[in-house]
Amino acid sequence: MSAAPTAVDARRSLVPETVLEVEGLFKHFPLPRGLVGALLGRPGRVVHAVDGVSFTLGRGEILALVGESGCGKTTTALSLMGLLPASAGSIRFNGQDVTHLSGRPDGAARATVAALDGAAYRREPSVFPSLTLKRLRRQIQMIFQDPYESLNPRATVYEAVAEPLEVHGLEPDSESRLARVCRALEDSGLKPAQAFLGRLPHELSGGQRQRVVIAGALVLEPSLIIADEPVSMLDVSIRADILNLLDDLRTRRGISILYITHDLGTAACFTDRIAVMYLGRIVEIGPTRRVLADPQHPYTRALLSVVPVPNPRLRRKRLILSGETPNPIDLPSGCRFRPRCPVAVDRCAVVDPGLTLVGEGHQAACVLVEGDRPAAT
């Protein structure tokens, strides 16, 4: 699955292999100015949580979105889910523009046209979809970080996994609903499903709880699962099981997975491509092996050098950056990584680099790699 360049070609967006296309996504949170500020006419300040993110995700592909806290990865995920309306940019799911669905207060359907005219559809897809926000959410499911918090403590496993069906009014017949829930539970590795149906979350281990959450995500048969730190709160010895389960789902059912994490180690071992985020932007993206073997962006290099490795004989030079990630409100001029960058040059204060192709399917946003390569717009 080759990664498409960020430039969106309208025709290419209809290729069914691309499940998700994000182009120039922005999400800004305005800060209240206060009375004095408003009176003095000061411009409002803004939290640049997501500040121009573009990437694609193919069918059956696993993309890791990696970054430290505050880099905007979770905000990106929430925007993709439609839980946060995007400030700007576009999100295309299976070729259809779904960016502004969440802007409608009741998720009402757009105008539908009786006959689906192929050519007209290609010219202006946004007129046609009868895709409402609710129906979109059947296709994209999200798994959250804390298995102890993702489930209502007073709801049984059956109720938790059946909830998506209930919300969407599917399978009203309780027998078929039960069957579907059991199937989802078994697909998540909880066998026999019947033994788990009546249990409450506190009676299950962390790993089992996370499997229940995954079953809840599977029951609607989605094509995309966004997993936000699905294993960080689990014991190390059972993480592999959950990650292997996700890998399995991709292989057997062609589900695409967006794996969000701060843990480069797990991102390294089961994802196809990796995107590194910093202060609301993707600074490097490419096939996982290649990015790890030959990181081009200084931030990626620094991160990789400090990730602890269980090998005491490997003494690497640790590029420990000083300070903390600055707040996303007052961004530095030029490249946003400049204040902490160990190899910044004068030009970095002036130019805000975009992603440049540095290898096949591999891009980095750094002034220093721009030099002799053609820029991808």
Place this chain on the structure above:
Amino acid sequence: MEIDASPLLDVRHLSTHFVTDEGVFRAVEDLSFQLRRGEFLGLVGESGCGKTTAMLSVLRLLPAAGRIVAGEVRLEGEDILALEAAEMRRVRWRKMSIIFQGAMNALNPVRSVGDQIAEALVLHEMAPTYHQAGKRVAELLELVGIDAARADQYPHQYSGGMRQRAMIAMALACNPQIVIADEPTTALDVMIQAQILELLERLQGELGLAVILVTHDLSVVAEVCHNVLVMYGGVLAEYATVDAIYNEPLHPYTRLLLEAFPDLSRPDARLVSIPGQPPRLNALPAGCRFAPRCPMVIDRCRVEAPPVRQVRPGRWATCHRIDEEGV
């Protein structure tokens, strides 16, 4: 860093139980290890293995149901378990201090950080008043890399990494010889984690501290520790130098645990998980506690709990199968 020969802390056969309505939880059983001046010991294990309980036992800070039922904890030769409560208070923080798990989130939000550090000083009579503690507070903050001018700020004005540094400063307030850090980097970003570990290494070098780093993260231990003690289900599984543990692990649990950790230097290695669950400490099986999950289990393991044995010079483990043919 040179490690002194005579042990600063000598824990022998420590056993701690929790007495509750649901039975007696044998949280720590027959734990022994030594800590020398300037040594960095990693105490590794997953949740529920007893590592935090063991450390709380050493400091005698167990919660209501905890009972230390056996063993000695010798600090500079003296058994601190035999001390009176008042004497123990003098040992606590002055000789040995602890950075609790998640402590950085337990700072009092309505008092300044400087005030809270000063509290440790005043309580232990190292400064007569909060005001006079100010100078030492400034020193401590500079020591951990925080600008001393920030002493008057409140915890919410500090970032996560800075709060953790403040907790380290608090732990160092009375010049202890031993600092126990319980999961100091778990909630932190990778870069901040690296900063904190670097700080701990530097402090160890400058102050000659001995540090016990309690964590579930084997990779972190590999980066900074001299010796490693792996715990499972409340007992010592393996205790050896860091090099030995990683390059020649002997206990089956240690081996499996190493394979469960992603290694960036070998990204193609497939992650393994250990089937099953840690044992319930109030319903322990007879025999080895790891037997239900061990790939190398034999009948003897289920019946007879393996004793702590010195299987090589300087290495201890609890396993029947080590040194049999082909292990």
Place this chain on the structure above:
Amino acid sequence: MYETPVPRGPLDPRSGRGRRALAALISLFRRSPLGLIGMLMLGLALFAATFAPWLAPYDPDESIHVTIDDIYARPSAEHLLGTDDGGKDVLSAFIFGSRVSLLVGFSASLISMVIGGFVGLVAGFYGGRIGNALMRLTDIFLVIPDLPLMIVIVAMVGPSLWNIILVIGILGWTGTARMVRAQALSLKERQFVLRARALGAGNFHILRRHIFPLVLPLMVANTVLVISLSILSESTLSFLGLGDPTTLSWGGMLNFAFTRGAISARAWWALIAPGLGIVWVVLACTLVGNTLEEAFNPRLQSHHLQGDDKMIVSPSRLKAEG
């Protein structure tokens, strides 16, 4: 393949919830002696109120012929608690009086619970302008002194039982509202609610399935405490002469005793019986309410803190404890 302890349990996912809740409640009270005492006290009071016609030796409504000796007669075999200013048996009045006090207490609290729960849920969950407006309304009700207002209103609309219940109920919801709002606010942010939203659930589904079931236990605990306040309010109103004249509550008994010379007649039985009755029920509700609240609000628990004396144990002592 995947080894996990398979939990045993009922195969039908929909059963067992009520049974489980009951079992949890039973074990809770077993662990808390004070709560158990409160329950027993409350049970006794409810028993007395329910079976009053059979328990009371005399019928308080029956007209009797009295002589001067019968007024404020001392406790005797015929009148275990003596007689009141009208020659009627105090014990019977006491037993029947429990009915009024308990009825008013429970009914008024029910009204408070419904109003407070509704206000709290809407303010906490929806927030925004409506939430702010509701909270300002709550503040207004909080600030007004309850008792003088109650007196004024009852004096205006007339002291019937229903009016009293309504007045007490309408003034007693503020505490519940605040607590429910706080709870709803925090629940709103929890991850399982976010998950439901991510699934596409609307507000109604979230309120019904997630917020309300988790708010209910705290509301119940809080309401039990409100019951004791309601009973006190009713007793106060009756004591001041604003009770329903067709019924006799404990407060009313106290009122008659005070205004009709029980003190100068040294008829202590006419004062102690109703007074003790009020204290009994209020104490019972407080004990039960506190126990429930501690159980549902984990932050109130403190039994995990301890001193050093039991920490280090010799092997022989451990054997003794088992």
